[in-house]
Amino acid sequence: MSDALGSDQSPPALLIRKLASTAQLSDRDRGAIGMLPFAVLTFPGRTSIVHEGDAPKQCCLILDGWAYRCRTLANGQRQIFAFYVPGDMPDIESLHLHVMDQGLVAIAQTTVAFVAHKDMRALIQSNTNVAMALWRDTLIDATRCRERVISLGRRQAVGRMAHLFCEMYVRLRTVALADDLRYLLPLTQAELADALGLSSVHANRSLQELRKMGLVTLHRRELIIQDWSGLATTAEFDPSYLHLI
The missing domain is CATH 1.10.10.10 (Winged helix-like DNA-binding domain superfamily/Winged helix DNA-binding domain)
Structure with missing residues (x-):
């Protein structure tokens, strides 16, 4: 199996590759993303990256491994809404929704890059095209969730x-x-x-x-x-x- 995410596996490079799969990015856009400061952490499998009820001050980018978003009911039953793989930013909505209504969990050992909300806001306020690309990515995440609802309800x-x-x-x-x-x-x-x-x-x-x-x-x-x-x-x-x- 191919091991290639490209020779540059830095957080900005991975985010650029992911956004470029669904939107057009100029050299200026790529340069602006490349300036984002990320802090990298690795989580063991089956541990929470973001807890339900958290009020995060940063967004995360999956670098390696998988994660899922879920809600757990009082009786312990769990519904997994979505899976996230390298290049995905699962919680970018935390820029605007200040309390997480669902958890984000690492499946296997998962490496995550965090970027502060203030730095993400500075990026999108100074670069309209990157803001649109991130918005498009969030909308596509919503289409995946709608498709999952169709599966659960009708397939x-x-x-x-x-x-x-x-x-x-x-x-x-x-x-x-x-x-x-x-x-x-x-x-x-x-x-x-x-x-x-x-x-x-x-x-x-x-x-x-x-x-x-x-x-x-x-x-x-x-x-x-x-x-x-x-x-x-x-x-x-x-x-x-x-x-x-």
């Missing part, structure tokens, strides 16, 4: 899982973390279930059904898509909602 279990596998392949491919129809999938069965609105038993059955259909295999956390056309058909997957350019 059957096998279709939900197939759709998630298709989406993550396309997203990881944009940051060179997937190729040859395969990628690392660090999710536990329980995390898959909580993202898809299923019990762990039902999630396992759905995965076994995709295997029996000859669409995917999962071995040592590596998902291999054996039949992209078949998987996309099962998922009713149309990547247009990801708005890649």
